[in-house]
Structure formats: C-alpha cells, structure tokens
Amino acid sequence: MILTLGKNDPKVIEFRKKVYKEDLDLPTQCMDLSYKQLKNYCFDNEHFENAWKMSNTKFNEENIDMVWLIPDVGISCGVLYDETRYRGCYLTYVLEKKRAKHRSLNFKEFGFMALQSVRAAELGCKEIFLSIHEYDKRMSANIRALKHKGYGDVAGNILHQELEYKGTEEVRNCDQHIFSIDFEKLWHKYDEQLMELNNDEALPVTAKHPTDPRSYSDVLKLNCDINLDKLILDYESYNDNENYLLSRRKDLKISPSINMIIAAYLGFKNSVYHGVALNKKGSTELKDSVGEYTKNFLKQFPSGCRFNYVTTKKGWKTKQHVDHEDYTNQGFRIIVPFGEMRMTFDSEREYILKPGSVYFVNVAIPHVGDHYSSEETRAGLLFKLTNDEQIWQAYSSALSQSTV
DSSP states (O other): OEEEEOTHHHHHHHHHHHHHIIIIHHHHHHHGGGGGHHHHHHHSHHHHHHHHHTTTTHHHHOOOEEEEETTTTTEEEEEEEEOOOEEEEEEEOOGGGGGGTOOGGGGGTHHHHHHHHHHHTTTTSSSEEEEOOOOOOHHHHHHHHTTTTOTTTTTOOOOGGGGGGEEEEEEEEEEEEEEEEEHHHHHHGGGGHHHHHHHTTSOOOOOOSOOOOGGGEEEEEOOOOOOOOHHHHHHHHHHOOEEEEETTTTBBBSOOHHHHHHHHHEEEETTTTTEEEOOOOTTSSTTTTTTTTHHHHHTTTTTEEEEEEEETTTTBBBBHHHHHHOOHHHHEEEEEEEOEEEEETTTTEEEOTTOOOOHHHTTTTTEEEEEOOOOSSSEEEEEEEEESSHHHHHHHHHHHHHTO
C-alpha cells in the first residue's frame, strides 16, 4: 500500500535513515552534512547521488509538496514546479533488497507517477514531468529506454508509454532530460473510452440519432413516479465501500490509472466527488444492499444500467467536456438529483436540476456540471439508458403539453 505523507512525517524520516544504514553503509549523522562534506564520505557518483537525495540537508531545502511511501520498500516525491507543471518521480529510491520484486515502481498501475499525476491534476496543473540528470552510464541507459518507450518488459508498467520526451532543460541549476505527460493530450487520446467497461454492465445501445447529439434536448424531464424522501432514505442507509476502479480494473477498456488521472483533470476530484456502484460487478442486477424502494423505482427504466450513487461537495465543478460523440458508445445519461445541481451547455445555456425530478442530460454536448447547492454536500442517482424510447416519449409529451 502506498502512503501519501508530508516530507517531515516520521515514517518518511525513518525510511531515509534505513537507506543510509542498510544500503549506503553510512552513519545517519551524515544526513546533516553539506553537499561538499557528504561527497568526502562517498566512493563514487552513484553512492553520493543516493546519499545526497536521502539526506536531511537535501530534503529540508526542497519545496516538496507530498511524499509517496511504500514502507520498507520505496519512496518518491512530488514538487509543484510552477503554476502549470508538477515534478513527479522526484528523489525516487527503492531499497536494494526489494528491487528485484518491485521493479519500476514509478510507472506501475496505481504506482508513484499515477498517484502524483492525480495530485498534479487536482492542483490544477496541466502536466507532470520527470527529469533525469545524466551523470553516469546507468542514467544514460534510463534515458534511452524512456525515449524508446522501454520498461515494457516489466509487468504492470503503464505510464512510461505516455511520456513525451521534451529535450533538455535546466532544473535546479543542472541540465536534465525532461519527459512529460500533458493531461489535455491524455484526455483527448482516451476520451471516448473513459470509464468504459468490457463486461455485461455495459449493454449494447440503440439510438434514433446515434451520432447527432443536437437532435436531443440539453436537458429533459422524464415521465415517472418518484418519492424523493424514500430515495434519500435508501441512499442514507446504503453502506458499500467497494472501490469502483480497483474492483473493475480488469474490465476497464483503458488503464485504471489513466482513468483516474483524466477524471481528476476534468474536475472529478476525490475531495469533492464520490461515486459508488449500485449494480453488481459485471451485471445489471442491483446489489442486495440496495433499498427496496430504489429497486422498485429503477424498474421504471427497463433499459437502465450502470447505476451509481454520486455525492458532491462544495467546490465541485468540472471542466467543459463531452462524454462521447456517439450514443452507441455510452448510452443516455439519467440524473435523479437529491439536491439542486447545475448543468451548463456550450458555455451559455444553464439549467438547474431540481430534486424530485428525473432528467435526461445530454452529455454528448459540451457541458459543465457543478455542485451549485447551498448545502455542503448533495447527492443523487446517476445511471444510463441503453435506448432512447423513454426520452422521445417524454419529448412528445412535453411538446403536446406546450401546444395545448
């Protein structure tokens, strides 16, 4: 398990001491030496570089944002480099006796760089980069491997494939090779597959106008019976801590880590947005723990699937985005808000979704969702329809009422 800690956390300090004692064979008193003083205790460049980056002197002078630590295994740091860039995989170190088992921790699924990328996106950065100082042959080999998308032979490596070589740049008064991930590019590369599944939770979709989203309303109330108080009671009693990405990591069309990074970049931050599935993994069948009223309520939507509770907090607001451009890819989004929320389309058309109604929301048009509610937290039901029959029925009903 990777811990996210401050640089002065006792666990971080203890790990760095372990490096000095077990790997570098140096007394921990050396951790307080200056750059020049420490060099006198080291027998080659690699020994010195490792000693310097784990020293108290180095850690104290660096503006480290967060530290990611696997106790007794490895460590990696992140730095908010400027307003748009985050420096990841910084001061990474894996204990020698653990390297055979824990190769390339930076690029693993849910590894150091994945978690650092989420942190960077949540801070509003546009990219994450790692830098390599080419001080010996080993570092030269690392640079060559990354340039040619190496490390692919290491099981579980994901993010090295997304790194773009940017040439050399002066970082901390030293020319270094820069490899980066641009979050905007990553989003557009994988947009159509974001959070999509290869199992029976995602059923085939039929649509009257599959590739013409503007044939549909931005927002449309559906015709159905609803008792909001009973829905909320079921929500409040629902106790399920299933981790959606972890439990479905083998079923997702793209890497869980990439899903996680893009979601954070678009504004679905863990601190203000949380979703939990109501249906069983790999099925449209609802979990046994879903409340009876909710089960009966959802029977009104025979083509429904991918049922979720979503909870947002003040501060939640997405970037303008499009979920998909073809309804047959992801179906039709339905939202049942338990508290007010706002949707804005094409940066101009604003809708307030009121509790007590069921809405089709056209996420195939550029849109922004935000918390809006005066309450600290708000929640709702979110699911998909695999055909548009109920949408067109509601549209016809609304049209006939407007002409009466």
